[in-house]
Amino acid sequence: MCEIETQVVVIGGGATGVGILRDLSMRGIPALLLEQGDLAHGTSSRFHGLLHSGARYAVKDAKAAQECIEENKIVKHIAAHCIEDTFGWFVYLKGDDPGYLQLWLQGCDQAGIPVKEVPLEEAFRLEPLLSRQTARVFEVPDATVDGFKLLWANVKSAEKYGGSYRTYCKVKSLWLENKDIKGVYAEDLITGEMIQVRSKIVVNAAGPWSAEIAAMSGFDVHMLKNKGSLLVFNQRMFNRVINRLRTPGDGDIFVPHETVTILGTTSQMVDLPDDNQVREQDVSYLLEMGKDLAEGIEQHRVLRAFAGIRPLYESEDASEHEGRGVSRNFALIDHEKRDGVHGLVSIVGGKLTTYRLMAEKVTDWAAARLNVTTACRTAEEPLHHELPADVWNKARQLLGAAAADKMMERLNEEAASVIAVIEKQPELGQFICECEMVTQAEVLHALQDPAVHSLDDLRRKTRLGMGTCQGTYCTYRSTPMLKDAFGSWERTLKEYRILISERWRGITPVLWGDQLRESELARALYLNVLDFKAVESEE
Template identity: 45%
Template sequence: MERTQVVVIGGGCTGTGILRDLALRGIPAVLFEKQDLAYGTTGRCHGLLHSGARYSVKDIEAAKECIVENTILKKIAANCIEDTGGMFVHLQEDDAEYVKQFVSGCKKAGIETEELSPRQVLEREPNVTTKITRAYTVPDAYIDVFQLTTANAQAAVRLGATVKTYTQVTNVEVKNRKVQGVRFIDNRTGEADYVACDVVVNAAGPWGALVAAQLGIEVNLVCNRGSLVIFNQRITHGVVNRLKVPGDCDLIVPGGPVSILGTTSINVLHPENLAINPGEIDHMLGLAAVTFPGLSQARIIRAFSGVRPLYSPKAAAVGGGREISRNYVLLDHEREDNIAGFVSILGGKLTTYRLMAEVTTDLVCRKLGVDKECTTAKLPLRAAAENSSLLVGQKFLSLPALEKVKHRLGSDLFLLLERIKKDPIQAEILCECEFVTRAELELALEGVITIPARTISDLARRTRLGLGTCQGNFCGYKAMITVYEKGLWQGEQAKAELEKFLRDRWKGQEVVAQGKQNQQLFLSHHLYDEALNYAHLGEGTAR
């Protein structure tokens, strides 16, 4: 019988952050994720690294947490972050009193701001409305959530932890009111097994209530869906927020070659209720046009949604999503429900994932009698690429490609270059939007530089292949051929994997199919309907 000390359920930023923290403290642990890493809420957000300014009026403690963690992450996860900076802009129609509260709150929270004149705003951000009365800079940034999650997981694995993707915990076994272990099933093979453990950490995000229910525990978790829209260009140079009470579609986050507009706030009954409502995108664009008047002319390449897990105490009445705190809560179910060895970390924000992991691991250590301090605030997630590797890289890769890959791989860049030196064909660029080489794709497939990828969508999360402006129209096929040539997939499986990838890409495009994007969607259908006899792929889709 397999045994470990801790089982972590959930492969988002919080779960992988906990796994790394446990590994750094020498505690054996296994993480289970029923899909792929960052498949859930983590991978369905706008990637905003909050400065805390958004919470400076309503929740000063949350604002303080954000700015502290913002500063830490910019040091330990620099390769995952594009330090764009940000600003809050106040418009003529907005409440003037709110500006005073905002400035005062930022000062109390320790968030550095600088007031800009309307002229300075337009010099920096020409696509913002001219109807600005006040504006302030803040240290917001963009963070690549896929790189962040896999970097945490890979760091943990290198320290001896285990990650099981596509593996679902079906039951948490309890005897005499104490956790004994978990039963799980491999969702790809159907094989079931059991692992004994002392502690189970529920870090399943919006699925957290469903995990707790396996033990007969009721957790009052509200599933709050938010929709986001991706544009094929950088609408702004930095993050731009509207300086008012937080609401729908009041910020844009630029990252890489695209910009992400967000978000809405709609309570749903289940964490997998991701369907975007008819008219929701038009509603979002209408709200955003007040701050960004030219937005209607920009090309939308995709829309998607994610579900926030908002914790509401059992005694509290559940209101709308905007009224529920974004703060995290750590539940020790030995104290709450008299079940020893079961812990839930719920709610929270991407920006505070490391802190959430720290407090959770602290609790686990107390339960296990381990006396080791957290070091995640000081140790880099991934070391930077060596200068010698960068010099070698210039011989094989263009500067834009080298710049991209050094951020994704850090000190593992030499592994990619060694492969290219042995076989120059490995330098072929498979994804031209994100400069993904054949060598990087194969290393990701093999699990050498990251957690092994099982599907083309996994490869996208590991390398960003297909996440640029073409949305995988051309590189998805190249990825399929690469996996097939390596002998990992046979013919029919390779075609099936490409079909799944295309369906996922098209799903997000079909809800915004208009103008040039409609033409690209038609081209994509035409290419694959004809070339691969995928006529059934286009059934029921907008042309």
């Protein structure tokens, strides 16, 4: 058994977990994060990508609204490379409730959310697909955020300050002696090795799995697992986040991301934290709801559907609330006060927008018990520092401005070494993935990362296969590099099957029209060119 010693174990590699790791590390507290999968493989990448202004919660969740607008400003400052400051429009349609409109305006004012009305003529000019049933439009400081970039930036920052993490490391039980936390027992899912981690504090930041982690020692953390399904369109239909100005409901928000648009969401209670399969009826339902905000939505191609699990926490009787009625605020559960267990804390609920604040509260709690007085600096210190101008200029010279900017945002400080490789070997500057502008050099760089264990890890790290072809061409082009990295053709085929199966899960509910035709092309490519067999994945 492998034995590790640290001061704090953080369970969960989502936004909150990596935020906690960063804050602990910046305060000089030794910490280890354990994640059962890859970073950002759960809720933190399975959402609409909205950096909330808080306006969506201004009427019914005033505290969440205020926290969102405050953290919105902070995240835009510390993680500018992960943010597109699109702004958001709240669209009031003809026939909508005027009483709710007034409550919303009052709520935004009380929460400190700036609101500006946009003249209708200007609104239709700037967003031609906006429904002609629109009566009024109001602008708020919503933005979009790339969850993958944000998580990796937090981890890289934490590592600079001594923090460490292990992916594919599943916690099997909490280590307790006389109601004192001594650490955790975990399993390395890659090697099968058992790991004993000794620590003074354990932080449960496992999102939808938080209840399961607490239950390992007989504690009840009542989590509501609420599935939200979303659709990805193959073009940027809007340049701003478009919200319906009404009580938050299904299919009432369009979020632009790079060259695509995401329509969401639904709200369905589920039993399992990984129940993220989208039903065909969810697709039809979202398209029907989306017609209220977007003109001619049925004419636009849907690339895929996906779903994430909202980890909602309700301290009262869960039967009193359903899905959207549960607060989006977060809660810190001190198990010493509640269960008499020293050294265990759970952080539950919340939004990605408030991940940094949640991390600060947890780290304050841990620091107080470890007698550490260092103040939190995560609201002031950017996640990464700008590279020298000569590196940017060289990247743009070699790759072109658009591709260079995308790569620099993904790699941050690591970009300089990739640029140096391309300068020496220009052929490695060729694009493997044209949709996301991923070069051969970047793929090779990512494959050298010890945290990249699979083709799916590579996808999250580089965005390979996340564009409009959904991996049809880029995974095929990367075959020689993957074979070298994975050591054999058999392993490479296995990785292909796993990735394609995952991509297929999202494509299956939207198989019609152009999407069906492209899927048939992809099937022919892999069956005939790569000699795949038409069988189910072993996974």
